[in-house]
Each structure stands twice: as structure tokens, then as C-alpha cells.
Amino acid sequence: MTTSNPSDRALRNLTDQELLELLTKTDQRLVHLQHEVRRRMQARAQVERRIEQHAEISRMVEHLDQATVDWQKVREFFRHSIVETKDPWGQM
Secondary structure: OOOOOHHHHHHHOOOHHHHHHHHHHHHHHHHHHHHHHHHHHHHHHHHHHHHHHHHHHHHHHHHHHHOOOOHHHHHHHHHHHHHHHHOOOOOO
């Protein structure tokens, strides 16, 4: 003995046209739901990416706080930069 679900009985009472309209509405609802799922996934991914970026920035700040400066290399860099600025094409 099989027991009919009330919604199954209701579907059997629909005309072909009503059934097609219900199917169309269901397809449209499915598209809408899929769009909403994608939107939420993208929003979640953006939040996660932002959290990762903030963590990376924090690590950079910590690294810079712990970094030591080799002033001799800084001096050499500026001397080299000034020479290139005065003579950008190697003409003196």
C-alpha cells in the first residue's frame, strides 16, 4: 500500500499548462538561488582575502620592526641613484 503525498495529489490535479508554469517558476527560482549562492561565496572569499591581506600586512610590520638597517648599503644606494640622476645616459 502506497500513501500519496498531498503535494503529489495536488500536482496530478494541475492542467498541463499549470504544470508547465509551475516548472518555469521553479526553474527561475533555481536560477535565483544559484545566483545568491555564488554571490555569498564571492563575498565570503573577499572577506577571507581581506583577512589574509591584513595578516600579511601585520607580518610585514613585525618584520620591519625587527629589521636592522645596513647604513653603508643605504649610503651606496643613494650615491648610485644620485649618479644616475645626474648622468642618466652615461654621459658626463
